[in-house]
Amino acid sequence: MSECFSAGPARFRAYVALGANLGATYDNLRLALVELDELPWTSLEGVSSFYVTKPVGTDGPDYLNAVAAVQTAMGPHELLSALLSIELMHGRERPKPLAPRTLDLDLLWMAGAERDTPALSLPHPRMNQRAFVLEPLAELLAQLPPEKTDPVLPDAAYRAKLAVEQGISLE
Template sequence: MTNIAIPASAYVAIGSNLADSAQQVLRAFTAIAALPHTRLCSRSSLYLTAPVGYADQPDFINAVAHIQTSLTPQQLLTALLEIEQQFGRERTFRNAPRVIDLDVLLYNDLQQHDAGLTLPHPRMHERAFVLAPLVEITADITIPGRGQAVDYLQATHNQDLHRVGDDWQRQ
């Protein structure tokens, strides 16, 4: 008897503030969709947001991708790090400007803390730039161990976030 892997539902945060950031995010959607054993189910609009942590840098374009994948969480993370490397991501210091940033937010209802990967993403519930695009594509999504994402989004109402025009989001 052969075991057939049932694809997991996963969400990936995408951000960029260098090298035509809107185009970098759109390229990232394409690169994620091309991952092996992975299907892009939906993608959010693009959102313009102020930087977090290190403020002396350009604003970010952020989005979220919903995928189904047979990759394990660690394999998905490794694949996303490879995409970052292909895009030219340099890690000079924490919260530095970046051409692309890809983070696994959710993987099914999995809760784990391993070297290099914590699920759900440990700060996603604090960040409007993650929550707004996430709730846009899956309004009733629950953050495992926390609750409804929409409730956390309401708590981030003071964070600067603007949905950008449709001319940037769909190609």
């Protein structure tokens, strides 16, 4: 008797930036990580440390930021839709660009996919300009087994300069 085992749908590594600067920021990020892990065909693969950062391009309270890696069989637009739903469950409002927020989830990178639609740009267009993305992402990349489709980050000197300019520190 032979059995046929299905490996299931192909999964891809995606990187998601998490941030919050309103309400219970730590709790919101922790709960969002659980919710990421509970998405269909998705599992949490790793999470960076939490970083405290100054707002970039706006004012308001400091942010708590991190980056998570997930393995998912969702497509890019499907994953983005799920991220936006999680934000809404946490009371995310969008009164103006760069407004303070209870939760922000940005799809940064998905297995090297490139998209440029009104709803989604991959890789994230400002990923390499934000210390609150680059520092946690660099930390996470150093912890995970490398994949050919992982992002290549700017050099450490550039990242260090951004970190100083933008005011970032470990929680």
